Amino acid sequence: MRGNTDRSTTRRLRGALGAALVACALTTALPGAASAEPADVARESGAGVERISVAADGTQFSGDSTGGAITTDGRRIVFSSAERVYLRDEPSGQLKQVGSYPIASPVISGDGEYAAYWVLLFRDTKVKLAQWTAGSSIGLNCDALNCSQPSLSGDGRYVAxxxxxxxxxxxxxxxxxxxxxNTKQELAWFDHTAPSRPSISGDGRFVAYQDGKAKNVFLWDRDHGSTSDPIEGPAEEATLVQLSEDGSKVVYLSGSDTYVYDVNSGTAQRVPDVKGLAIDPTGSHLLYAPNDTTGPSLVLRDLRAGTDEVVSQQPASAGVDAVSAGGREVVFQSTAADIVPGDTNGTSDVFVRRFS
Incomplete structure (x- = not known):
């Protein structure tokens, strides 16, 4: 195992959660976000695209809105806008500000109760956990100068x-x-600071992570207290994308291709000439960006059927946790002004694409 030492030690820590930091909770009913239906999709099916980064009165945000992560059932979405973190409940139309000053896009728990993000605190970075019910965020008491790149389990209990x-x-x-x-497990130590981020399964049993220097991807199993050999094999270089919520699939990049690794069989499905961005909670749908930039910018592939559906024809991007179960919804961001009517703010917005 190159560049990895499995310490897997558990120790009690004092004050795993810092004092609650109220983040000016805002609960409002949205009168209606801008939406539009593609010509080839029937409205009665519930399919289409909707802009979700809108203010409480349904008007546009004036600053850039970025990120976008969606729950397993597609009910809630987290995104950031103008240095604030927002959670939105789609069925009720409620929008809550739950945090401030995120460094990167927030992520969300499978049930939508928690979002996690990281902030700069003086010279250091810290992870914060935002809760829908409380409408506020709490600081995680990381016992290091800098903690970053969180990934949440399905109920938000485990934070990698x-x-x-x-x-x-x-x-x-x-x-x-x-x-x-109030416990912590240390899965791996690296003698470098090359990107080495984790991705945790919904039940907290599995964690996929990468050694950014050696270009290896590993899978840790809580039940067995063990870490795999590099899942891409000893002769390849890999970059982690995401572990599916059910723990069945690991998506990684190698060369110009994307691979979907099956945890049970130990085999990988190759998706050539694309950049994988996210996988749905069941491991059955892959969101990717084609390397060929002359066509759509985002495509959703049904890995079982081998079929594709276009998410966005206009330039767009997406991150992990961007796809709900079964590929029913995909959340993404774009600066394009023609995705929905009335988009005149000239900034990046966050959208959700729903499929029938």
């Missing part, structure tokens, strides 16, 4: 993150926090 050690930073480790039990 990167802890960077030293000032200036010289090494890092992959941690999993159980903040209900």
């Amino acid at each position: 993150n990167v802890a960077t050690i030293g000032r200036p930073s010289s090494s890092q480790r992959i941690d999993v926090w159980d903040w209900h039990a």
Whole structure:
């Protein structure tokens, strides 16, 4: 196992959660976000595309809206706009501001109760956990100067993150926090600070992570307390994309191709000449960006049927947790002004595409 030492130690930590930091909770009913239906999709099916980064009164945000992560059932979406973190409940139309000043796009738990993001606090970075019910965020008591790149389990109980050690930073480790039990597990240590982010399964059993220097992807199993050999094989270089919520599939990039690794069989399905971006919670649908930029910017592939559906023809991007179960919804961001009517703010917006 190159560049990895499996420490898998568990220890009690004092104060796993810091004092609650109220983030000016905002609960409002949205009178209606801008939406449009593609010509080839029937409205009665519930399919189409909708802009979700809108203000409480349904008007446009004036600043850039970015990110976008969706729950397993497609009910809730988290995104950031104008240095604020928002959670939106689609059926009720409620929008809550649950945090501020995210460094990167927030992620969401499968049930939509929690979102996680990281912030700069003086010279250090810290992970915060935002809750829908409370409408506020709490700081995770990371025992390192810098903690970042969180990934949440289905109920938000387990938080996988990167802890960077030293000032200036010289090494890092992959941690999993159980903040209900106030415990932490250290999965791996690296003697470098090349990107090495984690992705956790819905039940918290599996964590996929990468060694950004050695270009390896590993899979840790809580039940067995063990870490796999590099899943891409010893002769390849790989970059982690995402572990599916059910823990059945690991998506990684290698060369110009994307691979979907089956945890049970140990085999990988190759999707050539595309950049994988996210996988749905069941491991059955892959969101990707074609390497050929003359066509659609985002495509959703049914891995079982081998069929594709266009998510966006206009330039767009998406991150992990962007697809709901079964590929029913996909959330993405774009600066294009012609995705929905009335988009005149000239900034990046967040959209959700629904399929019938």
